[in-house]
Amino acid sequence: MNKTINQKAWYFVIPVFVLVAFNAAIPLMTVVNYSFQETFGNNVFAWEGTRWFKQILLSERFHAALGRQFAFTFIILLIQIPLGIGIALTMPKKGWGVPVCLILMSMPLLIPWNVVGAMWNIFALPDIGFLGHTLNSVGFDYNFTQQPGDAWFTTILMDVWHWTSLVVLLSYAGLNSIQPAYYQAAEIDGASRWATFRYIELPKMKKVLTLAILLRFMDSFMIYTEPFVLTGGGPGNTTAFLSIDLVKMALGQFDLGPAAAMSLIYFFIVLLVCWVFYNLMMKNEAQS
């Protein structure tokens, strides 16, 4: 759409601007403030320069948390995106199955995150949970509260359970926007199922899939509540992702300076990746 130039449009944006600035700019400045200073309580501050940043960037604890975070995000993207597409492709296109699928599949998205964690905790407990009990009775030595491998398995399974539906819904919407004529043309040309997918369905889903990857990246990178309730970051620190580690540092140990520096580095990484995605997405939109 060709838009008119109108500087008065700013008036329309003011409420949003004020509300978000109130919520984002002021707290963010507090974080920046802490990140350069040492606090002794009672509002006494001493300038520390970039000391906290250096300390965080060089600390093994941060490297480990960052590594775990990237591994987690990478694994869940690798599972959720193909799985989501696959399920969307097999979903019914009309009839009573559509609302049933949509409603049931959206359910996990609307459950408070700590309830998701608590639910998976009692579902996976080795003695009284369905998952834990079943796995143990078929011969696996499964205990997510003690074995790091099992803790990772459970956390990933929980996230797949929680968020795959988002990818499904997005892909499904993308598929629905394809005109039947495309499929008819493919049939006349004798295109194989794979060719139809590769050359018709996948390009049409490009836009929604970019969005799905972006959303899943962002949210999995910020994940806090669900693993916190499920494993508490344990056993040891094996499932302590960035947010869990950060909250531990800020509210648990009250190391405000390093925690603030870590917040900024953390935020910067998310921002960088999202900026790349955002530009990709805008380019897609400009093309279509």
Place this chain on the structure above:
Amino acid sequence: MKKYKWLVPTLYIIFLMLPIYWLINMSFKTTTEIINTYSLWPQKFTLENYVKIFTDSTWYMGYVNSITYTVFNTVISVAAALPAAYAFSRYKFLGDKHLFFWLLTNRMAPPAVFALPFFQFYSSVNLFDTHIAVALSHCLFNIPLAVWILEGFMSAVPKELDETAYVDGYSFGRFFFKIFVPTIAAGIGITMFFCFMFSWVELLLAKTLTATAAKPIAATMTRTASTSGYELGLLAAAGTLTIIPGAIVIYFVKNYIAKGFAMGRV
């Protein structure tokens, strides 16, 4: 192969329902039964856990609190986002693209980063432990989302609609509320759904900003851990009840969900 296509979504739905079933199953058992026996359905069916929640005000007020701030947040987010989304979809103005991206960056900000500054900030303006504090703090991620979705819907409405209305002598206000808002009603519905959803499921900020008066149900649930070990039955019942508002909301917007996602803006 086509014949067995229905198997994939069916298996997926079964996988989704299993943990939910397990939670509901537990909610009808006593804590003693949960700990001592493993069974696929309650042996001694009990409503005790639910009775406890509905008769103890610290429990049921948690639900009232959660719903209150979620509704506040949805109203504030959509009301503020409507004019802004209109501006972004119709006009070019100084810094519009940067502003749009800046808004989105807030959706990307990890709540954990903001937890402590929010606590200090809202305490200093005497809003700590109020519903409005949680509602305002959730604007951090819901307003960008609302602007983003609404802008998508508004851009799909041809500009000729606006122009025709002005030619017909409509003032901006009358046009906006009488013609434009009804035209994008579905979009507003979807936006409210997502605002409701993200405010309802968030816990970290809601918990940080409240103590007793506005404590969300999700935070009340963590209490079961401290008193006399885990009261698993109670925890399960409270968890089950948190699924209900979401389920009701989904039921009402089921026809719009696919459409909303199709805008590619959710």
